[in-house]
Amino acid sequence: MTVILNQSFTGVSIGAVLLLIALGLTLTFGQMGVINMAHGEFIMAGAYTTYVLQKPIGDAGLSLLVALPTAFLVAGAMGALLEWLLIRRLYTRPLDTLLVTWGVSLMLQQLARDVFGAPNVQTTAPDLLTGSVTVAGVNLANSRLFILGFALLCVCGLAMVLRATPLGRRIRAVVQNRDLAEVSGIATGRVDRTTFFIGSGLAGMAGVALTLIGPIGPTTGTNYIVDAFLVVVVGGIGRLRGAVITAFVLGLLQSVLEYSTTVSVAKVVVLVGIVAFLQWRPQGLYTVRTRSLV
Amino acid sequence: MTTTSTPPTATATTGPAAEPPAGPPDAPFPIRFLPRLPTRFRVPAAFLLGAVLLVGVAPLLLSDFRLGLLAKYLCYGIVAVGVSLAWGRGGLLVLGQGVFFGLGGYAMAMHLKLADAAATGQPLPDFMQLYGTEGGLPWWWQPFANPVFALAMTVLLPMAVAALLGVLVFRRRVKGAYFAILSQALAAALAIWLVGQQATTGGTNGLTDFQGFFGYDLNDPVNQRMVYIVIAIALLLLMALARQLFVSRYGELLVAVRDSEERVRFLGYNPANVKLVAYVAAAGMAGLAGALFVPAVGIISPALIGVVPSIGFVIGAAVGGRASLVGAVLGAIAVAWAQSTLSDAWPAGWTYLQGLLFVVAVGFLPGGLASLRTVLRGRRTPDPGAGTTTKGAAA
Numbered sequence A: 001m002t003v004i005l006n007q008s009f010t011g012v013s014i015g016a017v018l019l020l021i022a023l024g025l026t027l028t029f030g031q032m033g034v035i036n037m038a039h040g041e042f043i044m045a046g047a048y049t050t051y052v053l054q055k056p057i058g059d060a061g062l063s064l065l066v067a068l069p070t071a072f073l074v075a076g077a078m079g080a081l082l083e084w085l086l087i088r089r090l091y092t093r094p095l096d097t098l099l100v101t102w103g104v105s106l107m108l109q110q111l112a113r114d115v116f117g118a119p120n121v122q123t124t125a126p127d128l129l130t131g132s133v134t135v136a137g138v139n140l141a142n143s144r145l146f147i148l149g150f151a152l153l154c155v156c157g158l159a160m161v162l163r164a165t166p167l168g169r170r171i172r173a174v175v176q177n178r179d180l181a182e183v184s185g186i187a188t189g190r191v192d193r194t195t196f197f198i199g200s201g202l203a204g205m206a207g208v209a210l211t212l213i214g215p216i217g218p219t220t221g222t223n224y225i226v227d228a229f230l231v232v233v234v235g236g237i238g239r240l241r242g243a244v245i246t247a248f249v250l251g252l253l254q255s256v257l258e259y260s261t262t263v264s265v266a267k268v269v270v271l272v273g274i275v276a277f278l279q280w281r282p283q284g285l286y287t288v289r290t291r292s293l294v
Numbered sequence B: 001m002t003t004t005s006t007p008p009t010a011t012a013t014t015g016p017a018a019e020p021p022a023g024p025p026d027a028p029f030p031i032r033f034l035p036r037l038p039t040r041f042r043v044p045a046a047f048l049l050g051a052v053l054l055v056g057v058a059p060l061l062l063s064d065f066r067l068g069l070l071a072k073y074l075c076y077g078i079v080a081v082g083v084s085l086a087w088g089r090g091g092l093l094v095l096g097q098g099v100f101f102g103l104g105g106y107a108m109a110m111h112l113k114l115a116d117a118a119a120t121g122q123p124l125p126d127f128m129q130l131y132g133t134e135g136g137l138p139w140w141w142q143p144f145a146n147p148v149f150a151l152a153m154t155v156l157l158p159m160a161v162a163a164l165l166g167v168l169v170f171r172r173r174v175k176g177a178y179f180a181i182l183s184q185a186l187a188a189a190l191a192i193w194l195v196g197q198q199a200t201t202g203g204t205n206g207l208t209d210f211q212g213f214f215g216y217d218l219n220d221p222v223n224q225r226m227v228y229i230v231i232a233i234a235l236l237l238l239m240a241l242a243r244q245l246f247v248s249r250y251g252e253l254l255v256a257v258r259d260s261e262e263r264v265r266f267l268g269y270n271p272a273n274v275k276l277v278a279y280v281a282a283a284g285m286a287g288l289a290g291a292l293f294v295p296a297v298g299i300i301s302p303a304l305i306g307v308v309p310s311i312g313f314v315i316g317a318a319v320g321g322r323a324s325l326v327g328a329v330l331g332a333i334a335v336a337w338a339q340s341t342l343s344d345a346w347p348a349g350w351t352y353l354q355g356l357l358f359v360v361a362v363g364f365l366p367g368g369l370a371s372l373r374t375v376l377r378g379r380r381t382p383d384p385g386a387g388t389t390t391k392g393a394a395a
Helices: A002-031 A039-057 A060-085 A094-116 A142-164 A166-176 A178-183 A188-210 A220-235 A240-260 A263-280 B003-014 B029-033 B039-061 B064-089 B097-119 B126-131 B147-171 B176-196 B221-247 B249-259 B261-266 B271-297 B307-320 B325-345 B347-364 B369-376
Strands: A132-135 A138-141
Touching: A002 A039, A002 A138, A002 A142, A002 A188, A002 A220, A002 A240, A039 A060, A039 A094, A039 A188, A039 A220, A060 A188, A094 A220, A094 B176, A094 B307, A094 B347, A132 A142, A138 A142, A142 A166, A142 A188, A142 A240, A166 A178, A166 A188, A178 A188, A188 A220, A220 A240, A220 A263, A220 B176, A240 A263, A263 B147, A263 B176, B039 B064, B039 B221, B064 B097, B064 B221, B064 B249, B064 B271, B064 B307, B064 B325, B097 B126, B097 B147, B097 B176, B097 B271, B097 B307, B147 B176, B147 B271, B176 B307, B221 B249, B221 B271, B221 B325, B249 B261, B249 B271, B261 B271, B307 B325, B307 B347, B307 B369, B325 B347, B325 B369
Parallel strands: none
Antiparallel strands: A132 A138
């Protein structure tokens, strides 16, 4: 029983990491139809931001608090720049955004390698987050609990922004009908850039969270990006609810399968499961109802 | 005329006497050398010229080492034929060609390993003895001792996997980006699985150190030349086959599906089947390329078939021109050449260049170098919506 609970907690924490990463993707891929392969590198940028800030600040807890907003700004700025330089030329060609941003991701990885060196670096976690609490015989690592809480906080924050703020209304308007939004006086170009800023910023914060669970390196983001895309695909394009459910289900599935088989077999089985799921719901778990064909 | 802009890229990239300037009518430059031929003979003549250069001249001029490298690049060219078919014509972004390349390569490598072991009287391939594989040869290795079975599997196994994924994905109308991500996830999963099965697949090291190739000693330079000739002929045949496919009714249908799937459906065709054929054919070509890669280069490993190399297969085609067969093949060969030349001398620089190539080629020149002439003449690249030059527009 304890084993099952332990595995479930591992699954939930894998899910929380996936969720954090997929949140930004849901915005950029889901809402805007841009497949941003450089999303992984924005995660990496967030992680390195933590690493850079920790040296001058010293105190691990304080630097974590400073790193979260800084990483949001750093990664967000990178995302907005990318959108302005390249992606806005490619909105009619979503498949090409995948390839172009992959090129960008290659360059950013190499940049990280040149600046910070190829080997992974380690940041120190605050004392508060290094321990663990035991509930009902289950060992819960504090850092993982923090990530779980943080992921849920981000989901709520994003949902609030999208639902209740003027910015959110504009974003939704552009997603639903770009032309109509444009003639209604919304500067769609600026909305696109803001959306991208938020989506990339979320990736940066995910990167900060990742420093709590392991060393970081130039390929930190790439390791998660394929899984995060799968979360968005299964959850349904642009659906926060779908992303939340899918992230935790995939995380649990992964951890259970890893326990009963091996890591590599688990990956393959999860992929087969996703393809099978898409037979049942080709548009993902939650979909926007439209009258369009397809 | 701006034709001068195209040939330098080709000659600068493929090395001496290495390029086959053969191909379909949308490749402008070979025609400049053959001005008086009637239109219907130009393509066969260019093809013949390419074949003579590739099979006849290159082995005479190049050293054993360079010929070996060229053999490797030509394998990437074979993959590019499939990429040009599935992506350039069919609009299917195939990000998982590494899977099929790997399946073909491993099928061949397993046979060569077993043949080596049999030749020295060992019950198990050398790496299995090293890792102490229990219970003898795994059951799924056993059939690969048969050369006919192994050779068939190099092509049939990738095609079967592609058919399975293709049926599941295309029948349910899973859309372009979803398909790209799924095929990419497949590449990631296969690479991770291969690394995990150290004892039966060689893990990260992959399968390497082959001695013989169907009774011929692979360490003999003469036999390496034979392998090169086989690869060159395979490339030429597949290019001819793909060209025939492009000009056939099926080729027209494939382009139609890319440009407007719904209209094709309303006309009574099933777009799923059209896409499936292109995907499966591309997988078979990648599998064959992988199988030929193994004797030519002497290794197959997860690092050659994972996500990054899988996207790498697409780069060359994108740079050269995805919709143009010759463009895609030359692009793949050129990029492979640039990679091995530059990445040794200046690894960091190559990665930057690779990224930049991708951004520029896909973002600003969607038709690739093959469309450079059209673009420089002041005409915009036709049909930016599909991101590809259509056949009619480029001709």
